[in-house]
Amino acid sequence: MCLAIPMRVISIAGHLAQVEEAGVKREARIDLVEGVAVGDYVIVHAGVAIERLDPHEAQETLRLFSEMLSGTPEPATEP
Amino acid sequence: MERLSQLRNPDLLRRLAGAVRAMAVPACTLMEVCGTHTVAIARHGLRQALPAGVRLISGPGCPVCVTPQDQIDHFIALGGIDDVTLATFGDMLRVPGSQCSLEQARAAGADVRLVYSPMDAVTLADHLPARQVVFFGIGFETTAPAVALALTEATQRGLRNFSVLCAHKLIPPAMSALLDSDLNVDGFLCPGHVSVIIGSDAYRPIARRGKPCVVAGFEPADILRAVQLLLSQIAEGRAEVESEYSRAVRPQGNERARALLERVFQVCDARWRGIGAIPGSGLALADEFIDFDAARRFTVDLPPAEEPSGCRCGDVLRGLIDPPECPLFGVACTPAAPVGACMVSSEGACQAHYRYRGSEVTL
C-alpha cells in the first residue's frame, strides 16, 4: 500500500527535487516536507516526498540493531 | 542511506528472528493492516520467526482489495467515453470489474495509461489538451497527499481536462470498525507510511480500547523488531502506542500533508469491499475542488455490480479466516485465474499466501 524508499536529495528547484538512490534518479515534489536541503534523505512515495528521514533517529535505530547483533541483552527477550 | 543497508545484515536478521521465536508469550493473534507489510512478511518468511501460538493475520490494508466492485466498474466505464484517457497506478491494471479488467478494456481499445505518480497524470493532461484525463484515486493516507498535490497543481495550471475518481480510504476508522465486529485480535502492527502522514498518536484510541499498537517500518528487521515490541506489550499486559519506525514517523505525523488533505478532501462515509459501510472512513473532494470530481463531470451507465459467488474475500479482509480456509483458494481462485480482489491484488492476502506459501503446503 505504501511503497516508499529513502532517497538522497541531489538538487532542488523550487518545489521539485532530483532524488537519487544507488544511481537511480527521479524527480520528486518536496512541498510536503519543510526545509529540505541538498544531502537530506527523504522518503519518496508515488513521486512525492512524504517525510525527511531523521538522521538522529536513524542513527538510534542502527545503534539499537547493532547492540542486538553484538548480543547485548534486550529486556524483551525471554528464554 | 548507505548505512541503512546494515538493517539487511543476515546475522542481524537471524539473531532478531531467534529472539522473537524464543519469546515466552501467551497464544495470541496479531493483525497487520498494510498491504506492503503483507507482502514484506510473506516475501521474507517472517512468520517462521513467530513463537508457537502466535498468529499474524492480514487485515484490510490492501487498497485494491477494499475498493468496491462498483467503483472499479465506474472507472472502467469512464474509459468507454470518447476522448477519455484513464490514468492509474499499475496496481489496478488487472483487477477485474464485473465485466472486464482495465487491462482487457485497454486491449479492446480503451486508452489506459499507467503512471507511477499522480503528478504524471497531471502532466499527461497538460500534454493532451484534446483528451480528458481521469485519474483513479485509490490508496490510503500515504497516497492521498500525493493526489491532493496533483489537484492543486492541476488548479494552478488551469487544467480543465483533468479529473479524479476519488476512492481513497482511511485506516484508523477501519481498525475501529474491526474491533467493533467479531474480530479477535490482540494487537496491531501499524502501517509505517500511513503513520508518516497521520502520526503515531492516531492509534491512541485503539490502544485505549486495550489493544497494543506498534508502528513498523518495512525492512524485515523493522517488522521483526515491531513484532518483538508488540509481543512484549502483550506479555506484560500493556496496551500502548509505540513506534519502531521513529526515523520517519512522528507522533503528530506530517502536518503539512495533513493540512493539505484537509484542504483538498473532506471525510465521508465509505464502503469497503467485503466489509461494508464504515462511517467516516473515506475521502471525497472538498467543495473547492469539486470540479475535478470525475463522478460529477461524466455520466456513465453502470452495470449492476456482481460479487463473485463463493468468494470469501470479506472474511479474509476482516481477518476472520486465513486464505486457505476459503473454499475457492488455490482451486477455483488462483493468481492466474483470480475470483476475488484478495487474489488479484499483488498485496492481497490470498495472492501473497499463494505465491509465497503455496497452495497446499504451509511453509
Place this chain on the structure above:
Amino acid sequence: MADLIAEVFAARLGTGDPPGDDAAQLDAAGRLAFTTDAFVVDPIFFPGGDIGRLAICGTVNDLATAGAKPLAISAGFILEEGLPIADLERIVGSMAQTAQEAGVRVITGDTKVVPRGKADRLYICTSGVGQIAEGVTISGANARPGDVVLVSGPVGDHGLAVLSQREGFQFESDIISDCAPLAEMVQDLLAAVPGVHVLRDPTRGGLATALNEIALQSQVEIEISESMVPVQPSVAAACELLGLDPLYAANEGKMVAIVQPEESMAALAVLRAHTHGADAAVIGAVAGRSQGRVLLQTALGSHRILGRHVGEQMPRIC
C-alpha cells in the same frame, strides 16, 4: 522493395548463401540444435541495446542452452509502413555487429511491409541452427538431486533497462541491458566441465521462471539463497522504487547452469574468467525429487516458495 533489401540488409548482413537463392544451404554433421524466436520489444532502442542486437543474442543464447555452437541464423522482418529508414539501418547494423561478435552469420531472411498501425514499428522473427558436439547432452530435464545451481551474473538488468524507458516509469539510472551473446562462454564452460546438466537463459519471467521450468521438467525441488543471487545496487533500488522483484525481471545476457557438485567450482571459475560471466555466482542446489518446486531461503534463514510469475510484473505504488 528490392532496393530496400539491397541497400539496408545486404549491405550489412550479406547476400545470403548462395547469394540470391530463396533458401540458404549449410554443411553440417552430427546433432543439430534448432530454435525459433520472435522479437517485439518496446521500445526498440533501449539503454544497452536494441531489438536487432536482442534478436541475435536471443537466438544464439537459445542455441547455447543446448550446448550448441551457433552455425547460422535466419531473420524475418515485419516492418510498419513509415518506419524511418535510419532506424532500420541502425537496427540491421546492430544485428550485423552482434552476429560478428557471436561468431555466427545471418544467411537468409525475408522482409514484409505492413500498413501503418498493423505492427508496432518492427518485429523480427529468427530461427537459428547450431552444432552440438558429440557427447553433449544438456536439457532442462537433466537436473539431479545434489547438483549445484549457478548464474552467470547479476539479474534484472534488461527488464529494468527497458522499463526505465516506458511511459509513466521514466527514471534515470545507469542500468543498461545485459544483452550479450553467450555461445563462446558456454563453449568455454563445456570444454572445462563436460558434465553440465542444464543450461537455461532466464529471459522473460526472469530467474524465478527459468528455475521453475527446470524444476518441473526435471521433477525436482530447487533451493536457492536470496542473499547469494547477484543483483546490481541500481537494479535493486529501481525495483524497490517501483515495487518489482528482480528475480522476475528479464535477462538477455545471462545463463543459469546446473552442474554436478564436484564440478561446480571449476564451472564457476570458467564463467568468471569470461567477460560475460565475471560476476557469476553459486546460488543454490537441487534439493531432491518433487513435483517441481523452487524454494527461496530468505536472508533470515526462513524459506518461502519462489513461484512462477503470473503475467508481466506491473510497477506498484501499493
